[in-house]
Amino acid sequence: MLRTRRLMSGLLIAIAGYCGSLPARGEEPDGAAPRRLYLDEFRPQPALKVPLHPLTRAKFPCVNVHFHPGRLSAEELDEALGVMDQANIAVSVSLDGLTGSRFADHLQLLREGRPDRFVAFVRMDYIGDGDANDPATWDVHAPDFGLRMADRLTEAVRNGACGLKLLKDLGLMIRDREGRLIAPDDSRFDAVWQRAGELGIPVLWHCADPVAFFHPIDERNERWEELFRRPDWSFHRGDFPSHDELIEARKRVIARHPETRFICAHFADIPEDLARLSRDLDELPNMFVEFAARISEIGRQPFTARDFFLRHQDRILFGTDGVPPMTELIPHFQMLETRDEYFPYEDDPFPPQGLWNIYGLDLPDDVLRQVYFENAARLIPGVRDALARYGERHPEFAAVLRQSRSPARWESDIREFEEQDRQSPPRPGGVLFTGSSSVRMWNLEESFPGRGYVNRGFGGCEASDVAHFARRIVLPHRPATIACYAGDNDLASGKSPQQIADDFLRFVRIVRESLPETRIIYLPVKPSASRWGLYPKQVATNALIAAACADDPLLETVDLATPLLGSDGRPDAALFLDDRLHLSPAGYALWTQRLLPLLDSPASR
Known part of the structure; x- marks a missing residue:
């Protein structure tokens, strides 16, 4: 032990002597000698030289099932449509529809001049006729909330809604009158899940955040850089449930409602554990996943991820989250379609989700077809017809639709x-x-x-x-x-x-x-x-x-x-x-x- 301490002391003295005086934070190095770096300044550039094939266009027209245009103007929506055209995204699913007359307004904005390119989900409405600034008045506290929300869901479907969207606020933000967080598997929502099944619409559910957000923001957290910038994203404090508790609560809901189809957002919020996700899909035939904002997690485990896509090819949908620019769409297609090695998952100089790169999965065409558009067409009402009308104006896609499908x-x-x-x-x-x-x-x-x-x-x-x-x-x-x-x-x-x-x-x-x-x-x-x-x-x-x-x-x-x-x-x-x-x-x-x-x-x- 004494020998080890002496060796460590000598090493530290040698490092200090070699580094000399340390510049202040932000001082530019001259490149001639190393200097101490702050972790959030570390931006290694790979010296690895491998063939890369950045793709600006999907091989097959695709359906983006995770799209957030809620705050876009008509002009900005047209710009997003231009990106969709460039990237070969035929249809996008808006997850920003609100209940009541607001849904009709949202759908009108989406379809004005572009009737075949967008469909929309409606969001769970916890407020109802209550005061948005006074949670005590919210409808979620009413004994008959489930039935009332189910009726609002029925109305939205009559007005064109194709599904129900849940944010992570259920389980992490919505509280009862005593201030306790309402669990995702609370029985007050059962009538809503049942009605969705009766209406034949899916529920797209964002239940949790990355598992690292539930861990301490310390030297062992692999997403420290992200949480250092946004500590408010951390759920490792207060009375929040654990990541595992949220995932298991959602699983109980899906098991209780076998007639309702659930699309679990962000690879079911467990892309870090594909073995667990695979078991869940095997146990729950009414469970599906989409991978919006999770290619960074999927692409860093290419062998496991490829096996997962091949095994569950009929359960996976394409999603991006938000309205990404073309530069952020490229790695999606690159991951799915190529054998490329070690490429960035985003062009941001400050990687948003971790200091690592990803790899291509090289998926076969029959799997790509299902992930890009076929699974969405069978799960989400309205998508199949939107694709058919898209094919009327794009003969090359009409030919794809006519091809024999597995x-x-x-x-x-x-x-x-x-x-x-x-x-x-x-x-x-x-x-x-x-x-x-x-x-x-x-x-x-x-x-x-x-x-x-x-x-x-x-x-x-x-x-x-x-x-x-x-x-x-x-x-x-x-x-x-x-x-x-x-x-x-x-x-x-x-x-x-x-x-x-x-x-x-x-x-x-x-x-x-x-x-x-x-x-x-x-x-x-x-x-x-x-x-x-x-x-x-x-x-x-x-x-x-x-x-x-x-x-x-x-x-x-x-x-x-x-x-x-x-x-x-x-x-x-x-x-x-x-x-x-x-x-x-x-x-x-x-x-x-x-x-x-x-x-x-x-x-x-």
Whole structure:
């Protein structure tokens, strides 16, 4: 021990003698001799020479699901649109919509002159009719807050909202009347999560901050530079919950509401522990992630991150946070698409999140497609149609949309159905509905009370997807009757009526291999104002499949399309939601009335 102390003392004396007198903070060195640096002055420039491929444009048009234009003027929004065009961002999702009339104003600003480039989420409203400056008056304290917020959410969806956004204030800032922080899994919010599921919209949730923000701001904190500049960002003080407590509380909410889809912002606030995040995704099929403002964490673990993207390719969405300039978008594409080594994650001379560089993941095209746009298109209402309209003006993207897409993008939905079947084993001989969102959004228990009809509709699927997954989500139920709706999204993605008919008949053959006596009812592609330009192809698709039904006593169809047209021959707006695509309660009531005689026949009982 004494020898060690003497050696250390000698080393310190030698260093001091070598350094000589130390200049004052801020004094410019002459470069001839070392000087003591303050940590926030240390800016090492890599001497490493490796090939780099900075990309200014995504390989596929993408959907930015984490966009904050709330304070932008119309002129600034147009500037942001210019950056989107340069970077190949087809659609951005605003997370800044507020409840009530403010949402309509926000949506109008976004879509004025640019109707197909933006969709919007609405934020949780804790204040309601209370005084913003007096938290004691806030609506969140009311016993019926959950139901009131659920109704505000319903109103927002009628006005065009595509999802619900939660900030980290739930769990870290919102307090009850006694001054205690309200936990993310507080039961007062259950009605809100349930309503989101019933409305078919996702919840995008920012639950915590980087784990380093919950650690002491000391010599061991890897984000000391960031917290030194912004100590108010630290949650290592006061009565704040731990990072782990917040993550586990959110996990309990997601588990309690399996019918609601949750998109967890910033890689679920645990990009530092992808093994844990992978386990959570495996356990919670209704959980998804986006990586806004987290490429610095993802890109510094390229092998682990690449494996994660490949394993969970159908659960990851592209996001940037804010309205980044082109210089900040470049490393996003560089990380996802290249094999580049050791490049900066941002052009800021003061790295905002840590003194490290990142690496490329070199993801394959089928994964890039899902991350860039396919996952968002199936999870977020309105995105698929916005992309289709974008494709009308960009033929090169229309061709991408028409390309065959991997059914793997629905894997999480299918695993969710399989988990439901494990928890509640299927009973043979019943009625099963399957198909795209027109089935998924159909409340069968409300329309057909007490009959126990099974809903196996998923996302914005196509007929080929229904055929692909039939053995996993249909055959285990051994239903006496299957009602199948598919073809709507197929036409929107550019498929022909004959392709759709062929895919539907392939589904029929797969069912008949195991269930030769099962009756299959084809629910025809519905006309809608949103896709009115496709109406002739919808009619042709329905006619082809109706002809096939005529030759098979166990294959039937019922006209659910014509009754949706008004006296003017166009879709009756009263039968559709405000998105002009999906049915309203009145529309489903009409379908129920038309379909009930078939379902009441002996084969369906």
